[in-house]
Amino acid sequence: MRRIPLSKPFINGEVRQAVLDALDSGRFILGPQCIEFERELAGFARRKHAVLSSSWTAAVYLLHLAMGLRAGDEVIVPSHTAFPSIEPMLHCGARPVFVDIDDTYCIDPDLIEAAITPRTVGILPVHLYGHPADLDPIVAVARRRRLWVIEDCAQAHGARYKGRPVGSIGTAAAFSFYPSKNLTVLGDGGCIVTDDDAVAERVRMLRDHGRRSKYTHEVAGFNLRFNEIQAAAGRVGLRHLEQLNAGRRAAAARYRERLSGVVELPVQREWATHVYHMFVIRTPRRDALAKFLIERGIETGIHYPVPNHRQPAIAAILRNLPALPRTEQAVGEILSLPIHGQIALDEVDHVCDCIIEFIRRN
Numbered sequence: 001m002r003r004i005p006l007s008k009p010f011i012n013g014e015v016r017q018a019v020l021d022a023l024d025s026g027r028f029i030l031g032p033q034c035i036e037f038e039r040e041l042a043g044f045a046r047r048k049h050a051v052l053s054s055s056w057t058a059a060v061y062l063l064h065l066a067m068g069l070r071a072g073d074e075v076i077v078p079s080h081t082a083f084p085s086i087e088p089m090l091h092c093g094a095r096p097v098f099v100d101i102d103d104t105y106c107i108d109p110d111l112i113e114a115a116i117t118p119r120t121v122g123i124l125p126v127h128l129y130g131h132p133a134d135l136d137p138i139v140a141v142a143r144r145r146r147l148w149v150i151e152d153c154a155q156a157h158g159a160r161y162k163g164r165p166v167g168s169i170g171t172a173a174a175f176s177f178y179p180s181k182n183l184t185v186l187g188d189g190g191c192i193v194t195d196d197d198a199v200a201e202r203v204r205m206l207r208d209h210g211r212r213s214k215y216t217h218e219v220a221g222f223n224l225r226f227n228e229i230q231a232a233a234g235r236v237g238l239r240h241l242e243q244l245n246a247g248r249r250a251a252a253a254r255y256r257e258r259l260s261g262v263v264e265l266p267v268q269r270e271w272a273t274h275v276y277h278m279f280v281i282r283t284p285r286r287d288a289l290a291k292f293l294i295e296r297g298i299e300t301g302i303h304y305p306v307p308n309h310r311q312p313a314i315a316a317i318l319r320n321l322p323a324l325p326r327t328e329q330a331v332g333e334i335l336s337l338p339i340h341g342q343i344a345l346d347e348v349d350h351v352c353d354c355i356i357e358f359i360r361r362n
């Protein structure tokens with residue numbers, strides 16, 4: 001049976017060679033590959049600084065510490081996102097204040113103002129599935145109320161908001177390089193980007209045992225550094241990102257063409273350059289459809305079945321369960337279809353044929 005995976009990382013001869021060269025270089029941690037990758041990532045996100053760390057989660061924890069996030073602070077965030085979006089703030093003792101999504105599955109900017117309290121310090125919009133959050137009204141409310149904005153770009157490398165790259169617009173932003181992401185380092189990895197010299201410097205220090213020079217530790221830090229082999233792989237991926245995102249968009253266009261009127265398709269705003277980290281359809285018969293597809297070798301995913309406001313990890317933190325009707329409705333109906341930068345259109349056609357067959361039979 002033909003197997004179609006949900007996602008697949010980009011690995012070619014160039015990646016293999018870059019990894020071998022890094023092995024032979026004799027440098028392993030925070031060497032020239034990391035320095036160059038950071039320089040290229042800063043350029044890519046149109047920022048002064050990029051600082052690599054061992055994951056998005058690690059990088060954002062260090063960013064929160066560097067920006068002074070403290071116990072009792074509140075951060076406005078969608079509930080409909082990966083749990084790690086809120087994990088770093090929890091480690092700082094801050095409280096996530098959950099806001100519902102709009103029809104793009106990103107935070108609804110119209111609901112943010114009402115969620116602000118005297119304890120609110122920032123907003124963390126997530127560019128979910130590769131579609132940018134509506135940043136202009138988010139940044140406007142943040143300016144008015146003196147809040148920071150950290151863009152969660154873990155799923156949106158290369159996406160654009162009104163022509164500007166995501167990651168370039170908020171106070172700071174962060175990317176993940178986990179293997180399924182649009183840009184990967186073939187393992188865990190992440191970075192923050194910012195224009196703030198002091199914040200970048202502090203994150204650099206914290207990731208490396210709190211030091212700026214070898215034997216002087218200015219604060220107690222961590223070992224959340226990055227390595228040469230993965231940086232070398234990531235640099236090749238970054239050079240191919242545009243072309244891989246174009247492959248995702250071509251697959252998405254085919255899904256749209258074939259599945260229009262069959263299932264509910266993802267919304268794309270006219271100002272959005274979507275990079276389709278996920279292609280998420282909706283149907284009330286989601287679980288039966290997923291079962292039907294996996295029996296035909298087609299892997300699907302649910303991103304995410306349990307919204308964060310219902311996660312046991314934060315039951316003790318939430319005073320009352322927030323009312324998030326669009327989130328509650330979405331989590332029971334969403335289904336992520338196979339998509340990656342090198343998926344063939346005949347693979348997409350096979351997935352569509354099977355979905356159409358399921359809908360006809362049911």
Ligand SMILES: Cc1ncc(COP(=O)(O)O)c(C=O)c1O
Pocket residue numbers: 055056057058081082084085126152154155175176177178188189190
């Ligand atoms: C939206 C979002 N935010 C944050 C993360 C965390 O990234 P990482 O696994 O690199 O810590 C992920 C990936 O799981 C994600 O999809």
